[in-house]
Amino acid sequence: MEWPVTSRTIHCSDPVAPANVHAPATDGDTIANDACGTCIMRGFCLPSWGEPGAPPPLQRTHIARRRVRKGQAVFRQGDRSEYLYAVRFGSFKSVTGLRDGREQVMSFHLPGELFGFEGLADGAQPCTVRAIEDAEVCVLPLADVSEAAGESRFVLHRLTQALSMELVRERRMAALIANTRSEERVGTFLLNLSQRLSERGYSAREFQLRMTREEIGSYLGATLETVSRCLSSLARQGFVTVHRRQIEIVDADGLRASYETPA
Amino acid sequence: MEWPVTSRTIHCSDPVAPANVHAPATDGDTIANDACGTCIMRGFCLPSWGEPGAPPPLQRTHIARRRVRKGQAVFRQGDRSEYLYAVRFGSFKSVTGLRDGREQVMSFHLPGELFGFEGLADGAQPCTVRAIEDAEVCVLPLADVSEAAGESRFVLHRLTQALSMELVRERRMAALIANTRSEERVGTFLLNLSQRLSERGYSAREFQLRMTREEIGSYLGATLETVSRCLSSLARQGFVTVHRRQIEIVDADGLRASYETPA
DNA sequence: CGGGAACTTGACGCTTGTCAAGACGTGTGG
DNA sequence: CCACACGTCTTGACAAGCGTCAAGTTCCCG
Incomplete structure (x- = not known):
């Protein structure tokens, strides 16, 4: 054929x-x-x-x-x-x-x-x-x-x-932006990326951000400066390490406990 | 039968x-x-x-x-x-x-x-x-x-x-919450209700809110006080009249011009 | 090696959340 | 029919979070 x-x-x-x-x-x-x-x-x-x-x-x-x-x-x-x-x-x-x-x-x-x-x-x-x-x-x-x-x-x-599933994800996103302060949004964003990458066989612990702070900010309803500050803050608290776009999730459970929306 | x-x-x-x-x-x-x-x-x-x-x-x-x-x-x-x-x-x-x-x-x-x-x-x-x-x-x-x-x-x-369509609506919602201040969200919410009601044969100009300020606030990512203040403000500017839950849209075009997200 | 994009950090002011007091409407019971 | 109580809404004062503006650093790519 x-x-x-x-x-x-x-x-x-x-x-x-x-x-x-x-x-x-x-x-x-x-x-x-x-x-x-x-x-x-x-x-x-x-x-x-x-x-x-x-x-x-x-x-x-x-x-x-x-x-x-x-x-x-x-x-x-x-x-x-x-x-x-x-x-x-x-x-x-x-x-x-x-x-x-x-x-x-x-x-x-x-x-x-x-x-x-x-x-x-x-x-x-x-x-x-x-x-x-x-x-x-x-x-x-x-x-x-x-x-x-x-x-x-x-x-x-x-x-x-x-x-x-897309629909549910989108709703969650709207709820996240509506109900949380920016640090929680950024933390949830990292966990989300981590999960999606690990579902496809990549490491859940370490990964590279492919997007700029500005793109993340636009997505999360924040400015690039706020995203940057939140990443620094999460690093200071020991949840993650951040070197420009290289992310390591050090304490996923801690992050989840403080930030991820529960059922 | x-x-x-x-x-x-x-x-x-x-x-x-x-x-x-x-x-x-x-x-x-x-x-x-x-x-x-x-x-x-x-x-x-x-x-x-x-x-x-x-x-x-x-x-x-x-x-x-x-x-x-x-x-x-x-x-x-x-x-x-x-x-x-x-x-x-x-x-x-x-x-x-x-x-x-x-x-x-x-x-x-x-x-x-x-x-x-x-x-x-x-x-x-x-x-x-x-x-x-x-x-x-x-x-x-x-x-x-x-x-x-x-x-x-x-x-x-x-x-x-x-x-x-639901998916697109949900995305719009997330973008609305991410990018606008509360007065714009409330204005867009009213226009949205107006349109949905008129599509079903109801009046686009006058309608009753069926939900409380608190429910609107939760939906829009704001507090009930903020919703109340925004409604008052929109009324003061002459876009709408508000008597508790009775809404009249006085100047839909003006409201749209200042608030509705364009293509 | 140089230029520019991306990022970080600080200072300040606006928007909104929080707390509080009071007004308005509605439903209930005397 | 009136009085009272409760839910709902409005408005004000204050503080916190975040956006804006600005300066300086790091990294990447040509």
């Missing part, structure tokens, strides 16, 4: 015209899966969502990969939303323009995570997603995802589950 | 375990829709989500109605989530318990709106939903909703659309 490669190729909407996206199609009949088969993220990605025993979803879809350089946009606010994206490596921020011209960070996307759900609402992306370091995504056509969900109750369940 | 009223009535489960919800199927073949046919909210509700021409979704589902008195819970944090709920009349708040025992308001649900999506994530409700005035909901079994989505691409699309 061959597939006209270019018909599925997506061109980046950034000012610079980037990179076509694709690995060339192989001419076997399991197209997607030899690409997915060697992907380090395959265990977390959508093609693994199938029922055990049944053929995996998106088996017949050609899944393009796309390089995105630091600062480039994967898509922009207002673009038509036709794809879901899975982060292969690198990190992204989701931002929306503010009245005064600044950008508000709405979320971060780490390796192994999916993004692009928000665009399902009305077909237009409400946010711009931008790489905060050199990165690569897999591009999953929404039409195919939707078809897979229609064909398998299992996939449908995973899809609605993913969506509602 | 007559209906044994009591078979549709569900009694509130508040302190006790949730009652079973399904009435026995009747032996006609168009079951749900004579109940929905006379419902004032039918144009907004899930059974209207079908493709034009095709039979509406949940046609064969018995849709129970349930009265909920002021202060009673529809479901509680931790309950298994087996249903979606549609508000027939009255208003609800969605709350989550805080460390210190207080309750944080996560959202409000007005007549004609759906709630219960959040529970899809892991099968357990992350929030308690409580009536803030005497109210009634329709109870839609998730299994049937899911089945309808599996059978019709159209319904699937509406469902994911509804979920991602």
Whole structure:
């Protein structure tokens, strides 16, 4: 089964015209899966969502990969939303323009995570997603995802589950900002990163922040100065060590005990 | 076609375990829709989500109605989530318990709106939903909703659309709290209520707040005193009039211009 | 090696939370 | 029908937290 490669190729909407996206199609009949088969993220990605025993979803879809350089946009606010994206490596921020011209960070996307759900609402992306370091995504056509969900109750369940988990995360975030002072927000942010990284096989104890203090501040509803002060304060209390972007979580339980929102 | 009223009535489960919800199927073949046919909210509700021409979704589902008195819970944090709920009349708040025992308001649900999506994530409700005035909901079994989505691409699309709209709303909320001072939050809250009410056929200009200042404050990340001061301030500036819970929006455009977040 | 971006730290003032007192409305019981 | 009590709301005074402005340091990249 061959597939006209270019018909599925997506061109980046950034000012610079980037990179076509694709690995060339192989001419076997399991197209997607030899690409997915060697992907380090395959265990977390959508093609693994199938029922055990049944053929995996998106088996017949050609899944393009796309390089995105630091600062480039994967898509922009207002673009038509036709794809879901899975982060292969690198990190992204989701931002929306503010009245005064600044950008508000709405979320971060780490390796192994999916993004692009928000665009399902009305077909237009409400946010711009931008790489905060050199990165690569897999591009999953929404039409195919939707078809897979229609064909398998299992996939449908995973899809609605993913969506509602996002919803719950977003609510937690709003509650965090509404109810806590900035030091607690920063502490919770670190714990959150730590957990998400460890779920994907990275160290929960030590990691590098990929984002600036300003981006963290925007996300958490604080200024970059406040973020910096909070990090210093958490370090002074012995919960973490901070050397610029290198974080070590020294006392996760202590941090959790004083800061993490309970059930 | 007559209906044994009591078979549709569900009694509130508040302190006790949730009652079973399904009435026995009747032996006609168009079951749900004579109940929905006379419902004032039918144009907004899930059974209207079908493709034009095709039979509406949940046609064969018995849709129970349930009265909920002021202060009673529809479901509680931790309950298994087996249903979606549609508000027939009255208003609800969605709350989550805080460390210190207080309750944080996560959202409000007005007549004609759906709630219960959040529970899809892991099968357990992350929030308690409580009536803030005497109210009634329709109870839609998730299994049937899911089945309808599996059978019709159209319904699937509406469902994911509804979920991602919630997601976008939640993000906007987080951004609002993160980036604005309290007067702007309160102004935006009023505009938001106004719009949601007018979408359901109520007046956009005049309405009654169904919630206390404290609940608004919890939702917006402010204290009840601050909410009160902001309402007074907005009134002093001529944007609205406020008499306890009676709100009139005098200058919506002015309010929007100074407060509403732009694209 | 130099320039600039990112970060840290300090001083000061605005916004909001906290505490407190009092006004208004509603429901209940005499 | 009135009186009282309670929940809700308003307003004021003060203090704490955080944003803003500013200066100086560290690190990265060309």
